[in-house]
Amino acid sequence: MKLLTHNFLTSRCLKGVNVGYPLKIVLGHVGELPQALIEDYESNEDFLKKVHHVLLEVDVINGELVCPESGRKFPITSGIPNMLLNEDEV
Amino acid sequence: MASSKRPEHQAPPEIFYNETEAQKYSQNSRMMDIQVQMSERAVELLALPEDEPCLLLDIGCGSGLSGSVLEEQGHTWVGVDISSAMLNVAQEREVEGDLLLGDMGQGVPFRPGCFDGAISISALQWLCNADRQTHNPAKRLHKFFSSLYASLSRTARAVFQFYPENSDQVELITSQAMKSGFYGGLVVDFPNSTKAKKFFLVLMTGGMVALPKALGTEASDNSVNYTSKRELGKKSRGKPVKNSREWILEKKERRRRQGKNVRDDNKYTARKRSGRF
Numbered sequence: 082m083k084l085l086t087h088n089f090l091t092s093r094c095l096k097g098v099n100v101g102y103p104l105k106i107v108l109g110h111v112g113e114l115p116q117a118l119i120e121d122y123e124s125n126e127d128f129l130k131k132v133h134h135v136l137l138e139v140d141v142i143n144g145e146l147v148c149p150e151s152g153r154k155f156p157i158t159s160g161i162p163n164m165l166l167n168e169d170e171v
Numbered sequence: 172m173a174s175s176k177r178p179e180h181q182a183p184p185e186i187f188y189n190e191t192e193a194q195k196y197s198q199n200s201r202m203m204d205i206q207v208q209m210s211e212r213a214v215e216l217l218a219l220p221e222d223e224p225c226l227l228l229d230i231g232c233g234s235g236l237s238g239s240v241l242e243e244q245g246h247t248w249v250g251v252d253i254s255s256a257m258l259n260v261a262q263e264r265e266v267e268g269d270l271l272l273g274d275m276g277q278g279v280p281f282r283p284g285c286f287d288g289a290i291s292i293s294a295l296q297w298l299c300n301a302d303r304q305t306h307n308p309a310k311r312l313h314k315f316f317s318s319l320y321a322s323l324s325r326t327a328r329a330v331f332q333f334y335p336e337n338s339d340q341v342e343l344i345t346s347q348a349m350k351s352g353f354y355g356g357l358v359v360d361f362p363n364s365t366k367a368k369k370f371f372l373v374l375m376t377g378g379m380v381a382l383p384k385a386l387g388t389e390a391s392d393n394s395v396n397y398t399s400k401r402e403l404g405k406k407s408r409g410k411p412v413k414n415s416r417e418w419i420l421e422k423k424e425r426r427r428r429q430g431k432n433v434r435d436d437n438k439y440t441a442r443k444r445s446g447r448f
Contacts, residue, residue, distance in 0.1 A: 086249050086269040089285045094278040094318065102282055161258055164251075164273035164280045168305045171277050171314075 082162050085136040090162070092148035092155070095170050104146040104155070177336065183302035188233070188254035196234040197260050203236055206292060209369065210237035213290045213330040214244060216358065216373050216383055225287035228322070229268065230275055230331075231294025235261035238268045241290075249286075251279060276311030278318035288327045289319060295333035295372065299340045312344060316351035323376050329353070331372040344372065354379040361387035364429030387430040416441040 092101035122128055146155040146162055153170070156163050178187050195202055219225050225246045229238050232250025234257050241248045248268040252258050258270050273280060276298055298315060299308050319329060335341045341357065348355070353374040361367040362385070373382055411417035419441040427433045 082271075083269050085247075086271070089249070089281045091280055091282050094280050160262065161255070161270050161272050164271055165253070166274070166277050168303065
């Protein structure tokens with residue numbers, strides 16, 4: 082799973098969850114992220130390249146996504162997050 | 172058309188699309204050709220802005236054949252499917268899009284307004300079936316369409332190619348889509364052919380725009396075709412004589428309506444051979 086996709090994912094489909102964003106990533110170690118937004122972020126090519134690398138080239142292979150509201154865990158196996166819900170959670 | 176060969180009648184999708192069935196989608200060239208053709212038509216119906224990369228959602232992406240079509244046109248895509256076997260095939264094919272395991276009847280798990288469009292090839296009819304006791308097709312369709320409506324941008328379109336079993340299913344699907352806020356309707360390509368006939372549900376989020384024209388319906392314009400009285404008289408006498416020029420022209424016209432590849436008519440059509448052959 083690429084981080085770009087993670088940015089769009091929510092757990093809103095769960096019963097009782099209103100926002101369900103952002104899902105916490107557990108286990109996956111994601112390389113060096115710039116800690117704060119720098120000022121000239123629109124023109125600084127070095128920074129933009131880093132963002133592109135993080136968003137589109139880093140893949141989460143194994144780990145878990147955790148719903149911020151209910152704590153429900155969605156396992157990620159071989160790069161595919163399992164967003165299937167049980168019958169009683171819909 | 173109550174045939175027992177419909178896959179929806181055999182097993183739920185996560186069981187029907189097992190390893191052997193999934194293999195077909197990466198080996199059977201006929202199946203792959205049909206999938207690619209339908210995806211290309213679906214993208215055409217999406218009417219995306221030209222030369223602009225978009226973020227698209229592929230619902231029921233399966234082995235990623237439709238996704239490959241999106242890649243070719245320079246778009247980024249995210250695919251959702253319920254069958255892990257199909258998703259494994261997609262990973263083996265090394266598609267560029269991101270894959271998710273999910274059930275569309277439980278809603279699409281995305282934030283509001285993040286996609287520029289959505290396509291779905293041969294998946295929607297699965298939602299009309301209740302595979303478990305807790306499944307209610309109308310409710311599942313509503314959940315699906317309302318969550319999809321939310322996750323699309325306000326100028327987006329969603330195009331679904333699907334195989335409805337009967338007219339009730341078409342009505343159920345379109346009424347649920349309209350209830351969720353979508354505008355749009357059904358585009359039927361090659362309505363006169365049994366094999367080439369394809370149903371596309373074209374849904375729009377940003378107000379009603381005229382639906383795109385279906386393929387293979389040139390003859391059925393709003394205008395009434397003029398036929399002279401003499402022509403009508405000819406028709407009323409029944410079918411033209413077999414192997415005559417009229418008979419061949421009629422046959423060619425019929426096959427043209429069915430969307431088949433037919434040569435143009437010219438002065439050589441149905442010409443008599445000289446007999447020297």
